[in-house]
Amino acid sequence: MTDDSAQGPESEIWERHEKLFLDRLDACLACDDFTECGAFRHTPDKFIRSRARIYQGEKLDRVMINRYSLRRGRAGLVIFAYPRPQYAIPSFLLHVGGHPPDKTLLTLDLAPCSPEMDLSAFASVAQTHRRAMDLPESGLEWLASVTSPYLMHCAFKRIEPERFYGALEAVIETWRDAYIAPAERDDDAAVVQARRDSLLELKKVVFRNDPAFPVFTRAFGRSMSDVLAEAAFGGDPALSIAEATEPPPAPGSWANKKLGVGWHADAQDRVHEAPAFLRPMIRRIIEKEAAKAGAAMVSMDLVLKCEKKYRGNMEL
CATH class of the missing domain: 1.10.8 (Helicase, Ruva Protein; domain 3)
Known part of the structure; x- marks a missing residue:
């Protein structure tokens, strides 16, 4: 197991957010049963680490909670939580990092697993807390095809810690009460396959645009980086990291x-x-x-x- 104390003083921030997530979802997850993987590289000029824990629940196929550091002073918390494809539940996406509170990097969304999913409950919460945190109305172009229209994000903006905590709590509780709790199992083969396709596309888009994995590859090597990627994007459906990795451009093609x-x-x-x-x-x-x-x-x-x-x- 990796040593959380090595992450630095900001680890207390991520621990508080992680605890909030697990506490609010205690009835939905087997919180005392998880798999952990991680890597840590510390040299005079590098401080790179990743610690991922994977949980499951009756309706949730994979919940990955990752605390990372890309260099000193640049760390964060990532939570990717995907439903089992038999249930109409949006995926929970959180990335918070940067240098909070003054320069916070944030992405927070409930990503639908089908175009017809009713996201009105999340829309109301997102709009309220977007205003409270003074976040931009515009979305992220590279994520737009796989996320909701209500995604909350900012790039290195000041966010008051308690306002973010309140927003995170509201989104978690909305996800739990409006989507997870009432979801009923649907074994219709066509419906389940459509959800699998949607989940797989979400994982592929996020993986190809995640800035952490190139850093992990250089620090830990391809094999370890792939283990960390599998923690984030495995499950049902599992993203093939080899297939999702885009081949390098042909020499001289640029x-x-x-x-x-x-x-x-x-x-x-x-x-x-x-x-x-x-x-x-x-x-x-x-x-x-x-x-x-x-x-x-x-x-x-x-x-x-x-x-x-x-x-x-x-x-x-």
Whole structure:
């Protein structure tokens, strides 16, 4: 088992949120029966860790609670909870991290498992707490196809801790009371398969755009990173990590003819490790830097320099 005390003082924040989730869902989960996996790398200049616990319940196929650290001062809590496909229950998605409370990174949603799912109960709660936390009305484009229209999010914004705690509590209780508790088992093969397809697409989109896994791969190696990914995206249906991982671009296939800039293969591969939704922005930044420097080809050295220069805007 990993050592939570090594995570730093912010671990108390995540522990409080994790405890809230488990306490409110005590009747829905086997909270004293879980599987844990984790990895920890600590060097003079690195502090990377991931600790995932997996729970199940009668109606919930997989509940993954992960506390992570990508570097000192950049940590967070992720909860992905998926229903068994025999039940019409939305998936619970939470990612809270950054540097709370002043620079909080937040995504919180109940993602429907079918287009016709009634989300009015969640809509009311989301609208109330979005206003209370002064969150933007716009959604996340890269998640829009698999999440609800009421997703709450912000990028490095100040959120008062008690207001977020109240919002999290309200969403958890709404998920429990309006969706989990009344859900009845439906074994219609076509309905169940449609829900499986929806859940699988949700897992695929989140996996391909999650910024943590490239960091974990570099820190712990591909095998350990895949174990952590399976913890988040396994179950029924299980996402095949190998199949969901997009192949790297063909050598020399990236080129900006307008700027007269090409790419070395290793530089392409490095940028390809970034979340899918960030890659176009990262490519544009690096190609402009190459053109500014008069370089005809983007090298690995230039990519690494850009990582350091733009670390606040591009997480490679």
